Amino acid sequence: MLDFLIPAAREILTFSTLGYILVGVLLGYIVGALPGMNRTTAIALSIPFTFTLSPVAAISFLIGINKGGAAGSAVSAILLNVPGEPSSVVTTYDGNPMTLQGKSQKALKIALFASVIGDVFATLVLIALAEPVARFAIGLGPVELASILIFSITFIAAVAGRSFFKALIAGFLGLLLAVPGIDMETAMPRMTFGMIELYDGVPLLAVAIGTLALSEALVQIDQGWRGRYSHPRPSVKADNKEDSALSWQEFKDVSPAIARGSIVGVVIGILPGLGATLASFLSYTWVRRASKSPETFGKGNPEGVAAAESADNATVPSSLIPVFAIGVPGSLSTALLMGAFLLHGLTPGPFLFRDGGQTVVGIYLGMVMASIALLAVGLFGQKIFSLVITIRESIILPVIVFLCVIGAYFEGGGMFSVYLMLVFGVVGYFMKKFDYSFVTFVVGYVLGPMSELTIRQSIILADGDPAILLDHPIAIAFLVFAVLAVWRFAVAGAKSLQFDQINQPIK
């Protein structure tokens, strides 16, 4: 590999290639920051433009979009409480309170550094360990994936927040969205109400944009209507220099969270189908549980932002590990990237190194360059994006709604997705108003389809016989964790239920 380094470096370190990488990261960052716009769509739309570029430049450009998108989604999450993507929901938990406390710059900086570190860590894992790690990951079949997902669902209980009951309801409502579609075993439509658009299941992105972005916009519009706007808002230009800057000590304080987040991101990213949302969610929960002051989470604890963002970004390079090493894509965006590989004459998989060693090293270098570009774009973009919150709500909110409509239309290729988004925007609004745990709903609908697929696959493979677990020790381990988690959280939850009942206001 090292003998490829010099010629590959010569290819990458040209103005035009570096320029493309920078443009890719910038594009991804902007798309990530805009609510309703999604980086998968950006990648899909950009692939044709890369036809004329060299393979190294083209792939680095597209990966740059992916990286930029993962980092950029933190921006609107922190500043506007509107996550740019489902994976940034968890970032809003502590990111937005920090903005309301005037610490938006600090939050943005933490998010950026966490994102870049997570990203670099995962890129290094990719470069050094792609082959053996991918082999291991591919050896994990439906049984293991199912148990990992079951374990993840139990985490819903962990972030239940104040009301355990409401969190469960929200979680199940999310899972319910996995039901409509074509049943995978009988190939018959299930709960589709005769609508052909539902044959592939509820278009999750339309639901995501509705419940995450539109609902928040509606909530803020509602607040304004009730006269709760203050203008000028507690703004970016914090009078207190301390609130904008990130001190070395603060950075050291969030480092453990960043480290944890990066590890979680890499592990979850490698496993096919799990996704950045699960990574950020698990990372946040882990860091919160491990923290000495868990009650400060959700009120502006920087560790929360760091944990979420480092995990979120770490999934991007690590999700490429199965693609590079074996040629198996784990998500839609990696499938798109694999398509781009093939288009440019590279066959991902075990022969990639043998047939295109120099190109691969070139791409690795390109990815490292993209990480650097991300840092630059982020630092530069923050100042500009932060100005957004000085704009009046009456201008921003309609723009957000507009972007949501466009994003849903693009994604679904038609008005059905837009209508669905509108419906779920209203549903999300009511959920927020009645204090139903929002993140459990998101986790439910993100994990639902994959959980059902893997659990049913496992049951079929086992012929309904639980003895198959004996062949899969990893699966047993995760199921045990799941039981422990339920035990631990449910006990805490039941106590909080009692608490709720005792403190019911007298009607």
Next chain:
Amino acid sequence: MKLFRTISNIGVAAAALTFAVGASAPAEAGFPEKPVTIMVAYAPGGGTDVTVRALVDIMSKKLGQSVLVQNVSGAGGGVAAARLAKAKPDGYTVMATNSVSITLEPLVKKTLYDLDDFVTVAMIGEFQGAVFANKAKPFSSLDDLAAFAKQEKRAVKFASFLSVDRLVMKFVGKQKGFDVIPVPVKGGSGAVQAVLAGDVDVAWSGGSWAPIVAAGDAKALFATSYDPLRMAPDLISMKGLGFPFGTTAYVPLMAPKGTPPEVLKILADALKPAVESDLAQSVGKKRNIDLTFRDTKTANEIMAKERGAYLKIQESIK
């Protein structure tokens, strides 16, 4: 400042006028007078999608109008087909899909369309379907598999994602005396994953199997087409195994029924050089799709033959 604004306004207006005039002046009168849209019935990045995108450049030049690609995925091609069936038969909306979604799907479930709602413009290519297994499995051919199933006294579990794979596995199972249980997976890459993880006995795929078989991580048992595959001529096919039929899956370009024959000819004539171009052929090789152009008449005959074959196979497994 005002002068600047005025000048830039005039500049923008001039540019807009130029585009407007330029766009509406056709290369020659008649079809097409505006951009043509090809609906790809699957998600971006997939085999069909990448193949079509490799064709649009040359097609646009030949037609004198842009060719736009629109992804309408869902229901294994059903959503796009349903939309095409309702589209105006003027040639401006066509669809690239997996022929199975049109020839087989309406036979196995209730769809909003059927084969006679469409006319085939031309064939773009042919999928290379084969049954494959993890290299560590103790069988290397269909007969081995049948013997294995009898010995283990259980059904064969195979990764499935299209109705055609369920059909062909049920058919060979019935002929060779073993039961089959489909394990649902997501797409060709899901089938590859299932095989690599070792949890299923075999899997079918329309082309994703080729790279891992070439890498030595899997072995191909047999091709599910009647004649040997163009891209794997040494792999035994259904004919070689002694079966009277095989399954085929093509990539046709479809238009709504009633599209005028002259329009079909113009589209087919623009498609031919695109399919035969170097770019398309190299993409086809990479994605393991055999890109051989077949004209309107041949294409329609192939679709009818395919429908006939599936009807017969269905009968034989009743």
